[in-house]
Amino acid sequence: VLALIGSKEGIANIPEAFVNPGEYVLAADPGYPVYKTSTLFAEGKCHLMPLLEENNFLPDYDAIPKDVVHDAKLMFIGYPNNPTGAVAPMKFFDETVEFAKNNDIIVVHDNAYSEISYDGYVAPSFLQASGAMDVGIECHSLSKTYNMTGWRIGMACGNKDLISAFGRVKTNIDSGVFDAVQKAAITALTGPQDCVKNACAVYQERRDALVSGLRSLGFNVFVPKATFYVWMKVDDSAAFTEKMINEAGIVVTPGNGFGPNGEGYVRFAITRTVDRINEAIERMKACGIRGN
Secondary structure, three states, rough: OOOEEOOHHHHHHHHHHOOOOEEEEEEEEOOOHHHHHHHHHOOOOOEEEEEEHHHOOOHHHHHOOOOHHHOOEEEEEOOOOOOOOOOOHHHHHHHHHHHHHHHHOEEEOOOOOOOOOOOOOOOOHHHHHHHHHHHHHEEEHHHOOOOOOHHHHHEEEEEEHHHHHHHHHHHHOOOOOOOHHHHHHHHHHHHHHHHHHHHOOOOOOOHHHHHHHHHOOOOOOOOOOOEEEEEEEEOOHHHHHHHHHHHOOOEEEEHHHHHHHHHOOEEEEEEOHHHHHHHHHHHHHHHOOOOO
């Protein structure tokens, strides 16, 4: 286990430990933008794996060109997923382990949203898959689970040799997480977990309010089992985003900001109260912003 100054810092620095100039990193599209930028900083090449609705927003490893697979060193995946809100079954993680072993690829699983789940769903860890400890690292953050975003604390765990190599890189980049923050994280992780359960109940109420409101306006909305995002299909990501902010005063994130395959979607964050969410729906209605 290696303490991180937030999981974002970890994801940003992992390619420096393993990726040589010109080697490929496989990354989800749409996906967390740091997957691509961290690869570029390490002078690697990023191959984007499309996450398509018809495949439940899971990558298709068979669709990756063989020459890319041959030259790939590392792969970023993340479920529960940002930005789509999709979740992955254990079967997918088993397939990922097999793919990684067959092609000598390091798997980095971005698991920041594992504890923010609804309707009784429990998100599995990639490391639960048989053989995952042989090929992978999993990153988690206390930012989402315990509302500790500004504290900057997370962890990477997994294969001993991979964690050790990553740690050697970090030794030359930072001097570790402030001790008081680490102690606060220990308290959060080992103390009562009612705060997490209560936060999930709040997010679920907000999710239900937003999904219900958007559907009342005629939108086709993907209902997430986890994360605090709602991923919605639109005709044009940028045009819809511009219309929302200019006419209704509502900020959504255009899907193409997460990669080319995010075009045709926008991401809502359920980080505001139910009253504000209902107000947003009323603003959309008043501005004539409706689905097909």
